[in-house]
Amino acid sequence: MLAPYACQPDASRGRLFDEGMSTFRSPFQRDRDRIIHSSAFRRLKHKTQVFVEHEGDYYRTRLTHSIEVAQVARTIAGVLGLNTDLAEAIALAHDLGHTPFGHTGEDALARLMEPYGGFDHNAQALRIVTRLERHYAGFDGLNLTWETLEGIAKHNGPVIGPNADPKHAHDPEDLPYALAEVNAAWDLELSTHASAEAQVAAIADDVAYSHHDLHDGLRSGLFDETDLMDLPVAGPAFEEVDRLYPGLEKMRRRHEALRRVFGRMVEDVIHVAQNRLAAAQPQSVDEIRHMGTTIIRFSKPLYQELKAVRSFLFHRMYRAPSVMEVRAKVTGVMDALFPLFMEQPALLPPEWHEDVARAEDETALARVVADYVAGMTDRFAIQEHARLFDCAPVTEGA
Template sequence: MLAVYACDPAESRGRLVAEEESTFRSCFQRDRDRIIHASAFRRLKHKTQVFVEHEGDYYRTRLTHSIEVAQVARTISGVLGLNAELTEALALAHDLGHTPFGHTGEDALADLMAPYGGFDHNAQAIRIVTSLERHYAEFDGLNLTWETLEGLAKHNGPVTGNLPYALAAYNARHDLELHTHASAEAQVAAIADDVAYNHHDLHDGLRAELFSTDELADLPILQDCFAEVDQRYPGLNYYKRRHEALRRFFGVLVEDVIAVARGNLAEIAPQSVADIRRAGRGVIRFSDALWADLNLIRAFLFKRMYRAPGVIEMRAEVTQVVNELFPYFMAHPEALPKQWRKDVEEAEGETALARIVADYIAGMTDRFALQRHADLVTGTPTTVTKHG
């Protein structure tokens, strides 16, 4: 049973291009399925989360991260009486706009695109699902429901001020009411992202030996998790001990979100999804105390993992790859694949060409970007330094 403040598929605002409804799937289920079958979703398999994907088979990629986010999001959504299919669709799609090499690639592309309207991975996700996926006879993009597009656009809160061009262009055709908060389902997908990466980045950092289990056990929240494991399983194997502690850390985050959400929902007493959008604040969030502890954990990860010497060296090398691919394609648009050349022929001016080039580079996987760089720029394979 859906809560009164959940998104009901029967009351969806529909799709930009009207379609006949499925007889056995809700509109949000169809959105989820289209996302899973999208080319951009498959490419997440070989896109960086923290470590460049070829550095090891055990590290998270954008695809495995998205699956973990969806698992967390469905759990929270179910407890709160929200629409699990919409929540899952948003969780699976939230990183579709990421470039190769994670945030490093995004930073490089954003600098290159600064004269042409900038680049933002959230806005790029909208561009992908509304334009760049071109498989259907009647429309470009995936023709997702208004609720899914709204959630992708503003899952981190209202979007105001100067809009990224990719978002502004679509919003002019299909008003996503960017000034309001998104549905509770979108807010759950956003916080599930935080839960997932705070948990799995600790896993990956340990595997990469960028910090020790003892250092982890000194951090807030984790101190109690390790103490509970040691009390219950004295003398436990080293690897099982840290896994059990991280399991408990994961649970603490999810339980905190659920408790805070229940409190906020009881206070606001929303009677519809519109009440959630007009609440003036997010209703799905961490408690202040846990958020403060998470900031200390983030500071630890930033210093010891995200800015570890080997990771910094990798960042410099892959930044160079993006920095050299972009001007190459600007000067040689004929090197783009043939399915892109019609867009190039119709492009009017340098800005239009730059946006096509950015779309192409943003869609690349790590390995394909390295391969294209080797083929077109250096003439030799590019070997990215490993983290260690």
């Protein structure tokens, strides 16, 4: 039984291209399945989170991260009486628009695309699911439901208007072009909050990366367990494990502590959401959208503690000298590939030539090139750079 404020499958606003109902699957289950079977989702296997894909088999990639986010989203959504299929679909799609080399690649491509309308990975995810996936006879994209598209666009909150978070806000007259295109075709109500399911997907993203970046940082040797003992959330988790299992073997101790960090975050989100929902008593998903604030969030005390954890990760992991060295190298790859394809678009694969021919001006061409470069995996971008510039791979010997 779904709560009254959940997205009801039979009340979906439907798809841009009508297909009728599936015999065996709800609209949101169908969305989830299409995302899983998309080419862009498969490519996430070789797109990095923090470490470049070749650096080790145990580090998270965008694919494993997306699966972990989906698991957290299903858990939270299920407890709250929300539509778990919709929450999972949005979670699985939330990183489809990421470039190779994680945020380093996105920063580089955003800079390169600044003269042509910029680049935003959330907007690019929409471009992928509405335009760039080309497998179906009747339409481009995946023809997802309105609710899933809304969740991709607004899972971090309203995009425009007074309730938009300044970190994610845009001028209504200057939206990322990929977002503007989709919104023009089908109004996503960008000034309102998204459904509770989309909010769950967003907080699940925070939970997943806060947990797994600690794990990956430990595995990489950029810091060790001793460094975490003075941190909020992490330190008490290790202390509890030491009290319950004195002398526990190192890897088991690490796992037991980090699963407690994970559990505390999930339990906190559920507890806060239950209290806020009980107080607000929303009777529809539209009431959730128009509350003017998020209903799914961390408690203030935990949020402050997680800020300290993220500050630690920023300085000790994301900006560690070894990571920065690789960041500089892969930024060079992006800085070389993009202008080369702009100058010589014939170098793009044959299946992209029709898009190039349709490009009416330099901006349109730049967007085609950005679509291609953004879709590259870490491995492929490194290999293409080495091939096209007749040089050794930039990560050789790293």
